Amino acid sequence: MRSLFALLVCSLFLSGPKAFGQSGDEEVEQVAKFFDHVLTEGQCYPWLHYLCKEVGHRVAGSAAGAAAVEYSQQILDSIGCDKVWTQEVEVRHWSRGSIEKCKVVQSNTLGDLELSVVALGYSAPTPNLGLKAEVIEVKSLDELRKLPSSQVKGKFVFFNGPMDPKKINTFHAYGAAGSQRTSGPRVAAQKGAVGALVRSLTLKNDDVPHSGVTIFKQEKPIPAAALGIQSADKLSALLAQEPKAKVLLELNCQDLGKRKTYNVIGEIKGSVYPDEIIVVGGHLDSWDLGEGAHDDGAGCVHAMQVLHSFKALGIRPKHTIRCVLFANEESGLAGGRKYAAEAERKGEKHIAAIESDGGGHAPRGFAMDALPHVLKPAYAKAQNWRSLVAPYGFYELTTGGSGADISPLKKLGVVLFGFRPDSQRYFDYHHSRTDVFENVHRRELELGAAGIAAWVYLIDKYGLQ
Amino acid sequence: MRSLFALLVCSLFLSGPKAFGQSGDEEVEQVAKFFDHVLTEGQCYPWLHYLCKEVGHRVAGSAAGAAAVEYSQQILDSIGCDKVWTQEVEVRHWSRGSIEKCKVVQSNTLGDLELSVVALGYSAPTPNLGLKAEVIEVKSLDELRKLPSSQVKGKFVFFNGPMDPKKINTFHAYGAAGSQRTSGPRVAAQKGAVGALVRSLTLKNDDVPHSGVTIFKQEKPIPAAALGIQSADKLSALLAQEPKAKVLLELNCQDLGKRKTYNVIGEIKGSVYPDEIIVVGGHLDSWDLGEGAHDDGAGCVHAMQVLHSFKALGIRPKHTIRCVLFANEESGLAGGRKYAAEAERKGEKHIAAIESDGGGHAPRGFAMDALPHVLKPAYAKAQNWRSLVAPYGFYELTTGGSGADISPLKKLGVVLFGFRPDSQRYFDYHHSRTDVFENVHRRELELGAAGIAAWVYLIDKYGLQ
Incomplete structure (x- = not known):
């Protein structure tokens, strides 16, 4: 493709940001800020490089799993989270x-x-x-x-x-x-x-x-x-x-019995509703082939990038935004269950949880799930935001699925979102030796992180009820 | 990503085929047939393999360019086109x-x-x-x-x-x-x-x-x-x-002066309006680095796949459907100009032309262009079909661009469409030694071909006025 003239005059019908309520222009600009930031100063790609090449694959309970817990805490600290901590989780450690x-x-x-x-x-x-x-x-x-x-x-x-x-x-x-x-x-x-x-x-x-x-x-x-x-x-x-x-x-292979591992959590405290929480997460464990790059290194660095962008852009959220890197999605979901159990035990109020566990490919949109009486008004609200993120490839807003790790929060009345990237290449690599850093595309990864950050921003600003 | 239960219950709001006029269900099924065919029996991927690995890169006027002309005629013959021919084009042959x-x-x-x-x-x-x-x-x-x-x-x-x-x-x-x-x-x-x-x-x-x-x-x-x-x-x-x-x-490098090359054309004659033509095309020439896989081998095999699917599915179009593989998009557009000049000279009526020259990545939609009085009703008509192709990733229908080779047809009142795939990876490879077959993904290529075929089907069935 050579000629430039056709490109220069190209106007995107669907992509042209539409008016959004009365504060349309402001929101269009705010969403653009997240994309500008991640596409020029995002850290998710170098973080993923470290997680894949220095830590490597990280079965829950393994030595590399412990290294991943340590590394991700350090990143969350370096971002400037108000608090970083872990939750102990017991897993059955199987070795290949x-x-x-x-x-x-x-x-x-x-x-x-x-x-x-x-x-x-x-x-x-x-x-x-x-x-x-x-x-x-x-x-x-x-x-x-x-x-x-x-x-x-x-x-x-x-x-x-x-x-x-x-x-x-x-x-x-x-x-x-x-x-x-x-x-x-x-x-x-x-x-x-x-x-x-x-x-x-x-x-x-x-x-x-x-x-x-x-x-x-x-x-x-x-x-x-x-x-x-x-x-x-x-x-x-x-x-x-x-x-x-x-x-x-x-x-x-061997079943090595019970081991300890950890959910890793970092949060930015909300300025207005510090006790109301929006979770954004992925799972830190992977299978023990390849490097867990798409599954789910991508989701972990997406989640950390959201907090990094809020901090770097100087946006203080009204609600507490919490990055949760779940301990073992692949082999039992103990991390997701533990997180939900702790939230219930402490009486924490979660208004939303977003998980990225579909790979680091170019975004297509979000799926939503919640208890029926919660889902209906939340879906109506979220529909209003679609035109703000569609120009960035977030075309879809579907219902009926979210993410495995956040699914135990559903019964607590939380609105759940699953990030949905393009699916064509995911199972080329999934759970195999080819799920490596080289098969993740920098811009595609960054577009996902930026869109999730923008979505968190909209939830934080407008709520879901 | 492990858990299956969330996937099984997932229902796609945007992706759920919507009613389309009175013949909605029939059209939903017909569009699905094109995708089913290409995803299971499509030939575009093996054709591209041959074009990249046996022919190789193919600057207009080069020996490989001549081989590409020969090979593509053979494919069009093998598909069962009613007629296959070439148009001579003069190009300036530059050698690296x-x-x-x-x-x-x-x-x-x-x-x-x-x-x-x-x-x-x-x-x-x-x-x-x-x-x-x-x-x-x-x-x-x-x-x-x-x-x-x-x-x-x-x-x-x-x-x-x-x-x-x-x-x-x-x-x-x-x-x-x-x-x-x-x-x-x-x-x-x-x-x-x-x-x-x-x-x-x-x-x-x-x-x-x-x-x-x-x-x-x-x-x-x-x-x-x-x-x-x-x-x-x-x-x-x-x-x-x-x-x-x-x-x-x-x-x-050297400017080797004038050489001859050819547009390659194959058509399936229309059953009702044999003198009204729908063009689907790409350009056969490439740069002389890599293999011209995305630019524009993908577009060529997309176009040939459209005719193959019509023949294989036994769908006789009402209008004549013509595959045009243009001679030299990269270095002068002589092929596109020649085709339009011949169409004008012969008084041929073209109702639409679709070009694929944005690579073989996963589809995002179409762009449209035409003279203003032609574009308005055509855009209104095409809008009706969006819900039929959106479930396959064709979300966008924009105006203001199409494809370089078909652009000379605009002044003849033809409605032009440019296939628009995801753009994130295209310029990683474009005009470089990395534009090779290995960087084209089979399913992504096939989804593009199937969607273009479905779009041609809709244009053929409903027209654009």
Whole structure:
């Protein structure tokens, strides 16, 4: 694209800031200040660099998790928060170990076929020499539920239902396919399976395996692993030829039992309503592959950037604005539960909570959730602000979802918002070794932070009732 | 992000397809068919792979340019177009050559300092041993215009005005800074400068230089090159210390004179109005760095995908739909001018033209342009369709711009549309060695193609008057 003339005369219909009540111009300017600040002096990108490259991935309860707790407190201190503190949280620390191997053994047509694999979180280890068994393939959890145990017993269950590429928002495709990973191994164990293999939850056609939690309840955990999707396709093709082919899986992951970790909290005290709180947060823990850059380093630095921008712009909020970096979203949500329990115990009044846990991509908008009688007036109010943030790519305001860590606040009557970035690339990286700093785009990250800051500003100024 | 429950209940307010006139449900389904098709059976991504990796970059008039003409005709044939043909276009073929070097020589503080550089299109070469001169730095074309020639004569003019990171749409920042590259060297030559160095037009903080055309008119061309922005920053810092420092530039680019190339055209004949035409296009030429993946391989495969989807879905359009791959957008727009001149000469009636030349990123919407009396009713009509494409990320419908190649059709009363993808990453790659296939995301590319196809469908069905 060469010619400039067409660009210079371009006027954005939807993007042209519209009048907003009587104080329209003032709000247009104020929102612009947040974007100007973050796009020129924002610190979220260098903070994320440190979190990814110096701290690295940070499973709740791990040594790196402790380093992340320390580092984020230092940032919140350096911003000039009025108060920075932690909340102790107990987590079950699971460690991946050093051995993750999977192959089809002695196939008639292919010999030994190596498959790309990672253990799922809370998987059991295999015996030292590995676990060898036949495989039964299903395309969904429902399909497994309908199978008699006799067809499952002693085998690996291979969950091979792909994410649906026709769903435009990839989180919806993830939601539809995800029970294979979260609940599949548990149901397989109930039916006597010796292990589970799950097709990675991604739409990218490569062979990078994607981990994530799997949940066992009363069942004794079995070895459960994710296959790269090209490996999953190869295994499926082979099973069509040789239904009796055996897979050998080796994992030496470990459940290390209970550990302590911490929610990290910093706040700017409100000038008018110091006892009414607006939370902005992300989760500090990550999976132990890659660097937790999009999931959820991006959300953590978004939240810290909000406080930094208020301080740097000299805006003293009326309500207390609190940055909460939750302790363990990935493996149990103990951090979110603890925060809500403490808020309830202390009788704290939270008027809103915003979570960023959809990655650091270019913004698309917000989702909202609350108890029905709270949601209705809040949604009506928030609708008024859409034209202020739409010029920055915040087009959507939907209802029905927010963020996992803040969800326990719903029952306390808090209005919840989830930041919603563009979803196309998120599951390319999610829970895999490619979720690294290099895959986060500086301006996209900054636009998210600035929009969340502007949204907090509007909530603080106008309330939600 | 782990928890699935929040996703499953998520309902999109803005994204929920709204009733569209009386035939709302039918149109919702029809639009969905285009997305379903492209996201599961689209060919645009493998076509782009071939164009980038087998053909490579393709300056108008080059051997690779000829290969691109041949390849795209074959694709259009294979799609099942009713007719495929070419239009001969004459272009001035400029070749980059093999030598591009730039350094500060004999700086007191730094010794010889290498600078990252590429020639601008239509730059003159330097003498064989290079061109050595002092440097005068300006921050804009206006600043140069105000300088007396005595301060410029015999020197390099160094245009160092950055793109403005505060502009949310990066094309606006490009538009504001771009005259330094397109017109700066010409004005410098008028004032007696021996050469020009231009800060690359990018917002990415690296040292990759970005080329592009520079335009000389009556002036004798002078050597003109783009510096990587880290090199530009270094040179600026050095000049602040040592204003008399000299730069040595070596370029052996060449103007090879007139060559022939071709617009490539394929069409599906209309069933009701075969003599009324809807154009969908991109430009086949690229700069000679990288692979022309986003600029504008993406636009070409978008346009071909539109015809492919109509054929594959068995939708016979009422109007003739014509894919036009323009010959040389980058260096003169002769392809666009030729196409419009032929349309006028033959008295062809075009009702609309859509160009994709903003890259292969996730869609944001369309811009519209036309003569005022044509634009008004067309905009009113097109507004009705927004709710049909908004669920797919096509949020914006703006006025005032379209695409360079289709712009000569405006005076014929044609309604013009420019596809507008997300702009944040485009100038990271634009006209540089990093504009390669690997930087195009499959789903983002496909979403653009599907939305353009749906838009063509709506124009075909309802017209624009």
